[in-house]
Amino acid sequence: MTLTFINVVAAVIIAIAFVAANAAYLVWAERKGAGFIQRRPGPLENGPWGLLQPPVDGIKLMTKQLLIPGGVDKIIFVIAPVLAMFPTIVSFVTIPFSETIVAHNMNIGLLMIFVFGSMSAMALLMGGWSSRNKYSMISSVRAVSQAVAYEIPMLITTITVVLIAGSLDLMEIVGKQTGGFWHWNVWPLKAGLFNILMPVSFLIFFVCSLAETNRAPFDLGEAESELVAGFHTEYSSMGFGLFFMGEYANIVIGACLTTILFLGGWDCPFGLFPGVWWFIIKIYALICTFIWIRWTFPRTTIYSLLNLSWKVLIPISLFNLLLTAGLLKVF
C-alpha cells in the first residue's frame, strides 16, 4: 500500500468516524445495559429504544459554554481533552479489522498502539493538574500511578504473544491464529505449545485493559463518590465530551487489542467464513463484558489496585513469559 496523502486523509476520516460513532453509541449501550441490569428500561424517550439519545446528548454538549475557571493553566487545560481523544484515533489507523480492512498496516503496529496508548494517561495528568482543583489533582496523580502499574503486566503479556507469533505486526499475529478457535492464543493447545497459563494470561490482559481504560472497578481517576468527578471536574461542554468519548474510544481499542492478541482477530471459531464480522462480534462481546463488569462491582482502592498489579499480575505474567520462552526454545 502506498502512503499517499489521500490515503492517509481517508484513513483518518474513517477512523474518526468509527471512533465517534462507537463512542456515542457505547454510551447509549452502557446506559441501556445499566438499566437492564438494574431492572429499569434505560434511555427511552428519544427515538425507538432511545436510539436518538447520543446525537441529542452530543448537541447538548456542543451547544454549552466551555467554561474555563479562573486560575487554570489555560493552554494545558484546553489541550488535555484533545490529547485524550487524539491518540486513540491514531491507534485505530493500524488496527486490522480483517485481512483487507486496515487503514495502514505497519510492521511495528503493536508498538505504536502502546506508544499512543500511554499518551492517554498524559491527558488525564494534564487535565487534572491544570484544573486547579484539589480533587482533580488527586485524581490525576492516581491515574498516572495506575497507568504505570498496569502498563507493565500488560506489556509482559503482550510480549508473550509476540514471542509466540514472532512479530510485532498485528496482521501476522492474527495470521498465526487462523484455523478455528483451538488455534487462538487464549487456549493452551497451540499457543506457546501447551502453555497452560495462556488463559490466565488472557485474563491478565483483560484486567489490565480495564485498568488502562479507567473502567470500573478500576475507575479511580473518576471515583465519583470520592473525588466528585476526578480529572474532569472542571470541564464542561465538549471538553468533558472529549474526555468522555476518549474513554469509550479507549475501550474499543482495548477490546480490539484483546481480540487480536488472544481471540484470533477475524478468524471464525470453526474455521469457516473468516471475515470482518467475526472481529466485530468479538470486540462487541468484550465491550459488553466491560459494561457488565462496571455495573456489577464496587470500586477498588488505589492500594489494592497497586497490590493486585505488583503482587499478582506482574509475577504471574513474568512467570508466563519465562514459561513460554522456555517452551518455545524446547519445542
Add this chain to the structure above:
Amino acid sequence: MNEPIVLQPDETFVLNVGPQHPATHGVLRVKMTMDGEYIYDAETVIGYIHRMHEKMAENRPYTQYLPNLSRLDYLSAMAYCHGYVLAVEKAAGIEVPERAEYIRAITVEMNRISSHLVWFGAFVLDLGGFSPLMYAFDDREQILDLLEAVTGSRLTYCYFRFGGVYNDIDDDFIEGTRRFIKRMREALKMYRKLVTTNVILMKRLQGIGPISVDMCQRYGATGPVARGSGINYDVRRNEPYSVYPEFNFDIPVYSECDSYARYNVRMEEMEQSLRIIEQGLDKLPGGPVNPEKKPKTIKLPPGDYYSAVEAGRGSFGIRIVSDGDKSPYRLKLRSPTFSNMHLFDEACRGMLIADALAFMGSLDLVIPEMDR
C-alpha cells in the same frame, strides 16, 4: 496498610469535603487536612440544616410535636415517633392496648429494614457499585407501599398517637407483609452473594476504620456502630420497652471493630427484624388500637422523664422536662448519629481519603437527624 499511619507531613493542604459532596449524603462538611491522599487531620462541621426541633417542642402542645419527630431521621421515622410517644405515655400514665403495641413493633421493624436498605444501597454506592442501590430500592419500595397503605405517607409517617396508633392494620397489610418477608429473605441471600462476599468489597472494608471499644464509650456511640465493635448493647434487649420482650430475636455483635463488622451487623439486623415482624404477625392480638379513655389535652405532671428506643442508627433517647404545662419546659433529643459521627474526626486520621469515605458510609449518617 491496615494500621493507622502516623504522619509527619512537610506540606499539607486542606480539602473541603462537603457541604455538597456525593459521599456526605446531605449537608455535612468535613474539613480534611491532607498529606497527599492521606488524611492528617479532619474536622467535621455540622449545623447546615439545624431546624431548632428541640426549641420547637417548647412552644407547642405535646400532640403538635408529633410531626416533628418524623423529620429527624427521615429514613426510620417510626422509631423516633415511638420514642416520643413512649416517653409521653410513661409520664402521663396512658395505657396502650396490646394490639397497638404489636402494630408499633411491626411497623418500627419494617421501617428499620427500609432504613437499612437505604444505607446498604448508599454505602455500596459510596464504594462505587451502583446496581445494589437499585435492587435495595426495589425492595424498599415494597415496604414503603405497605406502610403507605396503612399510614398514608411514605416517609414522614406520623403514625403513632399517644396511647395507640392512627389507623388499624388490615388483612391486606398482613398478607402483603408476609409476602414481603419471603421476598426479603431471598433478596438478602442475593445481597450476600452479590455484595457481602465480593472480594473487592471485602478488601475495601476489612480492617478499615477501626473503632475501639474505648472510643465508642468515649463518644457514646450506639447502635450498629457499637455492636460492630463488640459492645453488646441494644436498647430493645437491655432496657426493653413496648412488646419487645415477647419476641425471640438475636442481637448481632461483631468484635472486629472494622467497617466490615458494622456492615455485617446491619445486614444481620435486617434478618432479625424479619423474624420480629413474623412473630409479631403471628402473635397479633385483636382489640382496639386506641385506648377508650384518653385525656383530651395532654399535660404531663411536673417532672423529668426519659425514654430510649433502638432506632435504625442506635439508641435514640428523649428527655422531657415538664412543669405541668401543655407543652414541655425542655425537650432534649439524644440522636444516635450525632454521637456516632463525632468518632469520625479521631478515627479517620491517617486513612486514605477513599477509605475515610467508606468509613463514613459505614457509620450510616443521616444529617437532618444529627443537626435536628
Add this chain to the structure above:
Amino acid sequence: MLRYFNDILMGLWSLIIGMGITFREFFKPKVTLLYPHQSVKMPARYRGHVELIPDDEGQPLCVVCGMCEKACPSNCISISGEKPEGSKRKVLTSYILDFTKCSLCGSCVDSCNFGAIRYTKEYNLASTRKEDYHFDLLKRLEESKK
C-alpha cells in the same frame, strides 16, 4: 504460597458469582413505572392535603368550631364563619389552607369531631408561584360540585 493462590481463586470465584447475579437480573422484567406516561394509584389512606366534605346538599359539613385551626402545628389553616339570622349553627365563609407550611401530618383531620374534612389524593401540585398554594377549600368545594 498456597494461601496466595487460594485468595486469588476465591476472589475470582466471588466475582464470577456476582456477575452471574447481574446477568440473571438483566433478563428479569422491569420494575419501574414510566412516570409521565403511567402513574401510581394512591392508596385509600393516602394523606394529601385536606378538603372539605360536602353534605347531601353540597354545603360543607363544617361548623366552624376551629379545632383544626388550633390543632395545626404549623398554623396553616385559617377559617372564618358567621351566624346567619335565624340559623342555629355557624356557616363557613372561608377556609384557607396555606399549603406552603403544611407538613401533611393529619392533625386537622384527627381533631375534627364532625367529620367535615378529609384527605385528597392529589400529589401533582408543582407550581412556580407561591400564591398557588394558598388553597381556598370552600371555592374548591364549589368547583367540585360543578
